[in-house]
Structures are given as C-alpha cells and as structure tokens.
Amino acid sequence: MEQHYRGKNEENIDSLKSIEVFNNKLFLNDGMDSSFEYKNISFERCTFSKISFKDVKMKNIEYRHCVFIGCYFKNTVFNKIDFNNSIFIKCYFNNMNIIDTSFFYTEWEDTFIKFEEIVDSLPKIHNYRARLCRTMAINCLNDGNVQEYKKYFFEVKRASEEKYKEIILRRKPYYKREYDLYDSFKHIFKLIFSKLNGLVWGYGEKIQNIFFSSGFIIIVFSLVYLFNPQISSLKSNNYVSALYVSMCNFLTISPDIVFTDFYFKYLTTLECFFGIAFMGFFIAALFRNVNSR
Structure with missing residues (x-):
C-alpha cells in the first residue's frame, strides 16, 4: 500500500x-x-x-x-x-x-x-x-x-x-x-x-437446471421405452409403466420390468450412467453453493 x-x-x-x-x-x-x-x-x-x-x-x-x-x-x-x-x-x-x-x-x-x-x-x-x-x-x-x-x-x-x-x-x-x-x-x-x-x-450455479435436465432425460427415455414389446404389449398404463421404468433406471433402482432385448438393455445402462452423472452434478452444485457462501 x-x-x-x-x-x-x-x-x-x-x-x-x-x-x-x-x-x-x-x-x-x-x-x-x-x-x-x-x-x-x-x-x-x-x-x-x-x-x-x-x-x-x-x-x-x-x-x-x-x-x-x-x-x-x-x-x-x-x-x-x-x-x-x-x-x-x-x-x-x-x-x-x-x-x-x-x-x-x-x-x-x-x-x-x-x-x-x-x-x-x-x-x-x-x-x-x-x-x-x-x-x-x-x-x-x-x-x-x-x-x-x-x-x-x-x-x-x-x-x-x-x-x-x-x-x-x-x-x-x-x-x-x-x-x-x-x-x-x-x-x-x-x-x-x-x-x-x-x-x-x-x-x-443453477441447481434447478439439473432437475429440469433430469426430467427431460427421463421423459425422452420413457418415450423410447414405449417401443419395447414388454411395455407396448400391456393392456393399459403403457406410458405410466414406461415412465416408471425410466425413473427407476435414472435413479439406478431395479424396476419390476426388466428388459430382455439387448438394444433396450444398452439403453437402460446408458440411462443409469446419466443418472449417476447427474447425481454427481447435483452434489457438486450443492457443495459449490453451500461451501463458497
């Protein structure tokens, strides 16, 4: 000085x-x-x-x-x-x-x-x-x-x-x-x-973006799951079931419906990867917002 x-x-x-x-x-x-x-x-x-x-x-x-x-x-x-x-x-x-x-x-x-x-x-x-x-x-x-x-x-x-x-x-x-x-x-x-x-x-800096992005991914995968025979063959609640499976996969929770088709198995693995990645984003953003303040 x-x-x-x-x-x-x-x-x-x-x-x-x-x-x-x-x-x-x-x-x-x-x-x-x-x-x-x-x-x-x-x-x-x-x-x-x-x-x-x-x-x-x-x-x-x-x-x-x-x-x-x-x-x-x-x-x-x-x-x-x-x-x-x-x-x-x-x-x-x-x-x-x-x-x-x-x-x-x-x-x-x-x-x-x-x-x-x-x-x-x-x-x-x-x-x-x-x-x-x-x-x-x-x-x-x-x-x-x-x-x-x-x-x-x-x-x-x-x-x-x-x-x-x-x-x-x-x-x-x-x-x-x-x-x-x-x-x-x-x-x-x-x-x-x-x-x-x-x-x-x-x-x-925007934790809310993580929730919006997560919801978008879950919805996209649920729409893809509608083409799976195990979902499409259901007599009712097809989309609700697809959405449930997508949410479980994203949160790395085993759903009641387990796909047998290899193509959908790979999709399931990919969605689980996104779920783990977004969980990391959420923890990092939460720590950043709390610790830096």
Whole structure:
C-alpha cells in the first residue's frame, strides 16, 4: 500500500476547480464539492485516499494510472470518464450513474460496483470484459453478495462464449492472424461444451437446471421405452409403466420390468450412467453453493 503514496506531493482538493492537469499528486482525507461540476481535468499517476465523491458530477475527466484507496462513491455521476489502468482498493460504490465511461484494464481489490450500474461501460473486448467481471465476481463473493456475484459470473461465461464464436468465424483481422482453421474447429467443441454446461446445470450455479435436465432425460427415455414389446404389449398404463421404468433406471433402482432385448438393455445402462452423472452434478452444485457462501 505504501508504494501508492511514495513520491507524490499532497494537493488540496479545492485546486480541482481551477487547475486542469495533475501529475503524481496525493489527495488525502477530503471531500469533493457536490455543488460543483468537475470537468475537463486530467490526472496522471495520482492517488486519492479517503476522498468522498458523494453526489459529485464529473464529465470528460481522465484518471490515467491513478489509485483510489478507501474512497466513497454514492450518487456519483461518471460521464465520459477514463479510468484506464487505474486501481480501486477498498472503495464503496452505491447508486452510481455511469455514462460512456472506460474501465479498461482496471484493478479492483475488495471493491465492486453493482452489475446493472456498470454493465453498459464494461470493456467491449471479450478478454478484458471477462477479466474485469471475474474480478468483480470474486469481490462480490468475498463481500457475501451472492446475487451480484452470479450476475458477473454469468457475464464471464457470456464473454468467453463470444470469444469462442469470434475464433470460429475468424471475421476480424486479429482472429485471422492469431488463429488458424484447426483452432476454429477446436473452439467449436469448446463452445458446444460451454453451452451444454450452462444448459445442464448453469455452470454449477443453477441447481434447478439439473432437475429440469433430469426430467427431460427421463421423459425422452420413457418415450423410447414405449417401443419395447414388454411395455407396448400391456393392456393399459403403457406410458405410466414406461415412465416408471425410466425413473427407476435414472435413479439406478431395479424396476419390476426388466428388459430382455439387448438394444433396450444398452439403453437402460446408458440411462443409469446419466443418472449417476447427474447425481454427481447435483452434489457438486450443492457443495459449490453451500461451501463458497
């Protein structure tokens, strides 16, 4: 932490009303004037420590390689602000209004902004978008804010899948230069696996998806079992019997009806495999949701 203060000259916060360029300055234990609109200011390698930005309006300001330590942001308006390569450490953000603001390659320690407040200003480049959201997700989780953690977590997955699509399509010069056809082919499977991962169990964050996926598999197998002679020959309750057999197989319980046809024996084994796999998904997701909270 000391390195953020070393070599910087302390500056009065009121000087922001008359001076437009600041280099290697330290602003300490003060508050900005909420009745004044700060605009057209450039900060380079400055440190803001325990500064209140409450109810402050800022426009067209550059914070290049700046550090914010223990600062307070509430009802603050960021309008065309450049925070590129800045660091936020143990800052508080609430009810922010963020417009056309850049957070490219920023670092966040024990700090996060609500997803809805920053979503329009997240980096457009997939890698940096995923990087920022991953950091925010961890900070939300450490703070105990599970709802915001999930929003950032799923945004990381969306950004990763968007990157896979760009690699597959290779429409932009960068992707044509850095990835060949083999990479495109390989990322097709990565994209499919990621989509299935989200569909089956929500990347481990949506336990309800496991129940929906399990029910879907049970129904599909029950429809296939209707073609088995031992089921189709029943005088009544054909589908109910097929559904019962499917549920037993999925839960690895021996049903009253045991298929003698080899084709259906293999199907039964396959459904048992799915049942065991989904039981593993359920336990892993339950442990993930309980243990990480």
